[in-house]
Amino acid sequence: MTHALAPATLTDLDALGHHGPTALVITITPHLATELLKRNTRNRSLRDRAVGDYARDMTAGNWVINGEAIKLATNGDVLDGQHRLHAIVKANLSTDMFVVIGLDPETQETMDSGRKRSTGDALSLRSEENALSLAAITRRVWAWQQGDRRFKGRYTPTTAEVLTLLAKHPEIRRSTEIAARTRSSFPHIPQSVVGTAHFLFNAIDPGECAWFFQRLADGAELPLGHPILALRTRVTSERRDGDRMAEDRYLSYLVRTWNAVRDGRELARLTHKPGSDIPTPK
Structure with missing residues (x-):
């Protein structure tokens, strides 16, 4: 099921997340990114280079929605997308993002297992x-x-x-x-x-x-x-x-x-x- 929600709040996301996996395209503001990052409690070490790369693309207007999603667990934890969220804060720009919410927290173990396209x-x-x-x-x-x-x-x-x-x-x-x-x-x-x-x-x-x-x-x-x-x-x-x-x-x-x-x-x-x-x- 796909929804469009712009702008969005944590309350909006939490309400939808209780219905199981749900896909949305939303505008993530720097404030919302900051609030989501407070729930980034179990993730990989942050790579400053990746944050800088994403932020430069956002500032230059080169950021596009390509199907790669910010992924949130049923409890609201950030499972994938911390670098993109940090980049929104760094660039201080509201950015449209594809978001999937309502995922089982254990699915994080299978994320980012494919080869990155160069x-x-x-x-x-x-x-x-x-x-x-x-x-x-x-x-x-x-x-x-x-x-x-x-x-x-x-x-x-x-x-x-x-x-x-x-x-x-x-x-x-x-x-x-x-x-x-x-x-x-x-x-x-x-x-x-x-x-x-x-x-x-x-x-x-x-x-x-x-x-x-x-x-x-x-x-x-x-x-x-x-x-x-x-x-x-x-x-x-x-x-x-x-x-x-x-x-x-x-x-x-x-x-x-x-x-x-x-x-x-x-x-x-x-x-x-x-x-x-x-x-x-x-």
Whole structure:
């Protein structure tokens, strides 16, 4: 049985909950979310990242009713949905939610047992080519734009934020295609880093960017001392030695090489101290 109730109060929910499992779409105000959280007595540890992700989507207007429900027990306890409720409080916005009330408290043991759909899955459903790589590259472009140049920030973008950024910058698809093509010829730099660098460099000079990644892939006719030759030699040697390199190190190498090419400088050797800043492409 499905009801629509907006706005709702605890009294309304408790009254309906006595009739067994009931589904509703209601507007949950920050006040109601706060009251419901007082009944959040038996749940998993709160994950601040998830709360922040949801709150950003709500603030940006990206929150949609997708069938995932706040679940309440017959006694009113919150069985599932604490992160969404905390996000409503954090965003301080009334939000429409699908709610199921009147559940047996023991059903909590079977909740959230399925595999979470990833951003890559969402892009696959949209028939995007190279969906997993596209998701990875778009996430890193998002991080760069947030000032996280090392991809180690506290927050990662939500699926809605990835889709919004991709709609704003459809050229990320081309960067993903170039990354896949480059990696098929020169597999020593992660595809996600190659695609992110391509997006950044292409925004500066599309023509030189195209030449840069073609030479990165094939190494053709590069004289001794050329920055791209130094890059290819460096990462090939490190991969051969079995070194495990962080993504920010690869990105630093790419940016330093790009800047040297743009300046017309030779580059005999590439270095990057762990934890140091990533230079700005120019």
